[in-house]
Amino acid sequence: MSSxxxxxxxxxxxxxxxxxxxxxxxxxxxxxxxxxxxxxxxKNNDNSQCRKEAxxxxxxxxxxxxxxxxxxxxxxxxxxxxNAEESNKK
Amino acid sequence: MAAKLLNFFVTGTRKNFLKQxxxxxxxxxxxxxxxxxxxxxxxxxxxxxxxxxxxxxxxAVGMSYAAVPLYRIFCQxxxxxxxxxxxxxxxxxxxxxxxxxxxxxxxxxxIGASMQWNFKPQQTEINVVPGETxxxxxxxxxxxxxxxxxxxxxxxxxFEAGQYFNKIQCFCFEEQMLNPHEQVDMPVFFYIDPEFxxxxxxxxVDTLTLSYTFFEARQGLKLPVPTxxxx
Numbered sequence: 049m050s051s052x053x054x055x056x057x058x059x060x061x062x063x064x065x066x067x068x069x070x071x072x073x074x075x076x077x078x079x080x081x082x083x084x085x086x087x088x089x090x091k092n093n094d095n096s097q098c099r100k101e102a103x104x105x106x107x108x109x110x111x112x113x114x115x116x117x118x119x120x121x122x123x124x125x126x127x128x129x130x131n132a133e134e135s136n137k138k
Numbered sequence: 139m140a141a142k143l144l145n146f147f148v149t150g151t152r153k154n155f156l157k158q159x160x161x162x163x164x165x166x167x168x169x170x171x172x173x174x175x176x177x178x179x180x181x182x183x184x185x186x187x188x189x190x191x192x193x194x195x196x197x198a199v200g201m202s203y204a205a206v207p208l209y210r211i212f213c214q215x216x217x218x219x220x221x222x223x224x225x226x227x228x229x230x231x232x233x234x235x236x237x238x239x240x241x242x243x244x245x246x247x248x249i250g251a252s253m254q255w256n257f258k259p260q261q262t263e264i265n266v267v268p269g270e271t272x273x274x275x276x277x278x279x280x281x282x283x284x285x286x287x288x289x290x291x292x293x294x295x296x297f298e299a300g301q302y303f304n305k306i307q308c309f310c311f312e313e314q315m316l317n318p319h320e321q322v323d324m325p326v327f328f329y330i331d332p333e334f335x336x337x338x339x340x341x342x343v344d345t346l347t348l349s350y351t352f353f354e355a356r357q358g359l360k361l362p363v364p365t366x367x368x369x
Contacts, residue, residue, distance in 0.1 A: 059293055059294070059297060059300055061291055061292055061293070061310070061311075062305075063305075063310075063311055064305035064306060064307050064308045064310065064311075065304065065305065065306050065307070066306055066307040067307065067312075068307065068308065068309055068310065068311065068312040068314075069307050069308065069309050069324065069325055069327075071309070071314055071315075071316075071322050071324070072322055072323060073317070073320065073322060075322075075323075077323075078323060081260075081275060081323050081325075084273065084275075085260055085261065085275065088261055088264065092265075093261065093262075093263050093264050093265055094264075094265045095264050095265060095266045095267070095270060095272040095273075096265075096267060096270060099270075102271075102272070102273040105273060105325070106273070106327070109325075115307070123271060123306065123327075124234060124270065124271030124306075124329060125271070
């Protein structure tokens with residue numbers, strides 16, 4: 049199907065930078081995921097306001113060995129997000 | 139002898155035209171020098187022309203063979219036509235600047251014809267800012283009684299925006315197995331390159347659509363996986 053686009057520009061998919069997420073067969077991070085989805089629904093699908101929940105989900109993955117541990121800055125979570133979360137916890 | 143053959147093959151005015159190149163003039167001792175040198179000059183010129191033309195032909199054929207790798211290098215260097223360059227530096231994620239423009243990313247899920255999974259996105263859209271990493275979820279369920287292995291690929295529409303869509307981690311291009319009656323959440327962690335805002339072609343683009351398709355992994359199934367895909 050994609051080989052019949054003669055002369056048209058074809059889309060070349062690229063692999064993800066950190067590879068593939070291992071599947072969460074046991075559903076260990078399902079609660080974090082549900083919290084993230086609820087946040088998205090409440091904030092009208094705005095990603096900027098749900099950074100904390102996204103960070104929680106990735107944290108859950110890292111702790112359950114479903115994701116390689118990375119520094120938050122390498123994943124795009126700046127110091128501002130980390131500090132905001134800590135101040136919220138207090 | 140050659141003259142007779144030529145007379146047989148060539149007709150009319152062409153005969154006289156070709157004769158001056160092909161048939162050496164008869165040896166006439168009184169005019170030998172001037173006529174012979176004239177003929178030799180013509181023959182020399184004819185040979186030179188022939189050599190030049192055949193060299194041009196060989197050059198054209200050689201260029202058409204060389205163009206294939208050259209074009210590929212050019213496309214990779216300048217990201218022409220949607221090809222992305224080589225793997226981006228990991229540190230560049232740390233230095234991403236957030237822009238102000240809000241882009242809506244819609245999510246779409248498809249399955250192959252013989253695939254029996256239930257595959258759908260958990261959210262229809264997310265409003266993302268270029269330079270900010272975002273998380274999205276898809277859910278897949280295996281309703282059958284046997285384990286099924288799937289492999290997925292993705293697509294981004296509009297075409298030219300695809301080069302700005304960078305995935306940090308996802309579930310594509312690797313085989314994923316689902317046990318019978320199992321349901322899993324599959325996350326996609328991505329960001330849109332901040333250079334998106336500087337591209338004049340993207341000025342009117344406000345919506346991106348990310349579309350995943352799952353196929354059943356079988357022997358000999360070939361997906362358009364890039365050659366440098368990590369496995």
